[in-house]
Amino acid sequence: MSVVYNKVALIGLGLIASSMFWAMQRGGVAGTVSGYARSQASRDTARRIGLCDEVCESPQEAVQDADLIVLATPVGAMGAVMQAIAPHLKPGTTVIDVGSVKQTVISEVAPHIPDGVHFVPCHPMAGTEHSGPEAGFATLFDNRWCLIVPNKGTSEEPVQRQVTYWQALGAMTEIMEADHHDMVCAVVSHIPHLIAYTMVGVADDLRRVSDQEVIKFSAAGFRDFTRIAASDPTMWRDVFLTNKDATIEILGRFTEELMALQRAIRTGDGEQLHAYFTRTRAIRRSILEAGQDTDKPDFGRAEVK
Amino acid sequence: MSVVYNKVALIGLGLIASSMFWAMQRGGVAGTVSGYARSQASRDTARRIGLCDEVCESPQEAVQDADLIVLATPVGAMGAVMQAIAPHLKPGTTVIDVGSVKQTVISEVAPHIPDGVHFVPCHPMAGTEHSGPEAGFATLFDNRWCLIVPNKGTSEEPVQRQVTYWQALGAMTEIMEADHHDMVCAVVSHIPHLIAYTMVGVADDLRRVSDQEVIKFSAAGFRDFTRIAASDPTMWRDVFLTNKDATIEILGRFTEELMALQRAIRTGDGEQLHAYFTRTRAIRRSILEAGQDTDKPDFGRAEVK
Structure with missing residues (x-):
């Protein structure tokens, strides 16, 4: 070097x-x-x-x-x-x-x-x-x-x-380019963080399920959100305040899709849910193929006590 | 034994x-x-x-x-x-x-x-x-x-x-009890899965950011969602169709909080964002203390190529 x-x-x-x-x-x-x-x-x-x-x-x-x-x-x-x-x-x-x-x-x-x-x-x-x-x-x-x-x-x-x-x-x-950068990051990073923060906040705030239960049973999926929701609050406040336009745009798309899935659940549209959940598997596979994650069960957390 | x-x-x-x-x-x-x-x-x-x-x-x-x-x-x-x-x-x-x-x-x-x-x-x-x-x-x-x-x-x-x-x-x-079980699982598992599926679906569907970019840059946060969004589609379809009430209730709370954060971003309310992001760190700490996750950087993914 x-x-x-x-x-x-x-x-x-x-x-x-x-x-x-x-x-x-x-x-x-x-x-x-x-x-x-x-x-x-x-x-x-x-x-x-x-x-x-x-x-x-x-x-x-x-x-x-x-x-x-x-x-x-x-x-x-x-x-x-x-x-x-x-x-x-x-x-x-x-x-x-x-x-x-x-x-x-x-x-x-x-x-x-x-x-x-x-x-x-x-x-x-x-x-x-x-x-x-x-x-x-x-x-x-x-x-x-x-x-x-x-x-x-x-x-x-x-x-x-x-x-x-x-x-x-x-x-x-x-x-x-700067504007494309901000849009890409809103999708792969900023919105995932905002959603993770929200999910953890909701769980913390519920009366019907205790914090102790949330913590105890977190390995069922919730846990994956908490890592990024533990990131530095000052840094993330600044990210959202300074990438406002791209954040609000992608958030709008996210809410739209979530409402469509909520409607499918409410009306019992199993076909729509199945099709949606199948499509997302392909992206996971591509991420593994691109070497951007490990396919060990639980990210190799298996040894966690 | x-x-x-x-x-x-x-x-x-x-x-x-x-x-x-x-x-x-x-x-x-x-x-x-x-x-x-x-x-x-x-x-x-x-x-x-x-x-x-x-x-x-x-x-x-x-x-x-x-x-x-x-x-x-x-x-x-x-x-x-x-x-x-x-x-x-x-x-x-x-x-x-x-x-x-x-x-x-x-x-x-x-x-x-x-x-x-x-x-x-x-x-x-x-x-x-x-x-x-x-x-x-x-x-x-x-x-x-x-x-x-x-x-x-x-x-x-x-x-x-x-x-x-x-x-x-x-x-x-x-x-x-069965009803409490279904509510706890909606919080720690079902809603996190639904949100992860939605986020991955949105990213897959955008015209302004290519799939290749999403995959390439996924380590910035998005990747953490893809593991659970790769779970078995048939199983998850059935989960949402059969735990409808608890799912819709928690989803309502989630959307409410997300809208409040979106409003804070739009109006530039940095204090509210910072306070929210600080609160969620405590939950992460409790999960580590309860032995339900590893605190190795990146879940110990560090060796991933």
């Missing part, structure tokens, strides 16, 4: 940034890595576990002389962070963000990018239900996708270097 | 029945096991893989001299099967079913139970996304719940023997 950027600055030290650090270490991808987190507790934790070569007390200090700056804060904070660090960037440097939505981030970050600095929005599609500086691990991006959404007018070289960078972290890369 | 029933007859040879056979073998729980499946193909498969000591050509033949008869067909077929085998049961024998709903099964099966035969409805809450006689494995019930829903007027001894039997197969048992 060889160094892709001489100095990398991580702004925000959550699951994604901390995993990037360990993956950079594993691959020898960066000369040195500086880091900054807004909370003192996170900075202390980072120092204690050896996250980053240097943990700084301000974002301005962290970005000093950096060749790559990674905005890894919640999406809602990125515009303000960019504004704060803008005067401290060296010419020719590259700024990326790792947010889950792209149109809003671009409209909030791009205006603050100084002349001669490259902005390459990125979205590493990897995560777990854990968050914070201790949640990261070097293999998080292995065989996962990183979508790269070049800002209009960005030259070719910094984009190509981002491809090299993410591949060195273990990821596969794909270039995509 | 010791024999709990001298002869057991399995009617239907899908995931649950085949797992019961292997678990009975592992624990030495039955003297002999006979089996019957409606399709010739399933009977041939069962013979080829050594499923059951004897595979019969009719349910009447299979139940001959059996001390325990297990109805393991789709729920919708159980009444007719019970009617067909009723004249062939020996006095004092026990009939159980392993269906996912209980009130409808009881109302359809109980009228055909002959005098002197015990009926103990059961619901082993275990499953995978695979179905058919080759899907079974001995450890399916280990540390999983089996809900036992004694029919009115059933004497104590056959119920207690079912407790012993399921524990010998590896399961934990709990006694529950």
Whole structure:
């Protein structure tokens, strides 16, 4: 492996940034890595576990002389962070963000990018239900996708270097337009999360079935929803507030289909239900064939006690 | 381990029945096991893989001299099967079913139970996304719940023997009333399945995002839904047609909550979203503490290529 950027600055030290650090270490991808987190507790934790070569007390200090700056804060904070660090960037440097939505981030970050600095929005599609500086691990991006959404007018070289960078972290890369990105993510990620949150909320709120029963008997299906419904609340609040249009569009489609199935149940239309449930099996098969999941029973949870 | 029933007859040879056979073998729980499946193909498969000591050509033949008869067909077929085998049961024998709903099964099966035969409805809450006689494995019930829903007027001894039997197969048992059972299962299992089917159906049906993209990027959350949306269509059709009231009630609550969240997104109410998403984390934690899931990142899928 060889160094892709001489100095990398991580702004925000959550699951994604901390995993990037360990993956950079594993691959020898960066000369040195500086880091900054807004909370003192996170900075202390980072120092204690050896996250980053240097943990700084301000974002301005962290970005000093950096060749790559990674905005890894919640999406809602990125515009303000960019504004704060803008005067401290060296010419020719590259700024990326790792947010889950792209149109809003671009409209909030791009205006603050100084002349001669490259902005390459990125979205590493990897995560777990854990968050914070201790949640990261070097293999998080292995065989996962990183979508790269070049800002209009960005030259070719910094984009190509981002491809090299993410591949060195273990990821596969794909270039995509911002509006299409936001729609794809609404379908494969944002709406599934919203639905999972809702289902868990309903179960928690029922009087006729106790929380204890829900927990005890969760392996019957409910459990699969709880992993994604345990994701970071701040991150997800920002996702929905910033990808509003695509979210509302797909949610409309979802509600429509759910109402059609509810009607089939109410009227006893077994044929419609059977046809619907058969169609969805094919998608599962394709996901297994594409190597995006394991077909072990229960995702290999079998050993769970 | 010791024999709990001298002869057991399995009617239907899908995931649950085949797992019961292997678990009975592992624990030495039955003297002999006979089996019957409606399709010739399933009977041939069962013979080829050594499923059951004897595979019969009719349910009447299979139940001959059996001390325990297990109805393991789709729920919708159980009444007719019970009617067909009723004249062939020996006095004092026990009939159980392993269906996912209980009130409808009881109302359809109980009228055909002959005098002197015990009926103990059961619901082993275990499953995978695979179905058919080759899907079974001995450890399916280990540390999983089996809900036992004694029919009115059933004497104590056959119920207690079912407790012993399921524990010998590896399961934990709990006694529950039929109507409460159906409500609990609507929450922890039936509605999650319906929602997962709907989400996968929506994704499959969109023009603006291709199936290939959905499959490629499924690890971002969508994938967690596809496992349960790949479950057996016939079984699930019957579940919804036979647990209609509880399904429609919980679905109503779900839609109400989803609309409230949609409104919060539309009006930009970040506080409400954040509060909602925070509440659901606690449930996830309780499920991990109760040993009903693994907290490994990605359910331990990390090694998936």
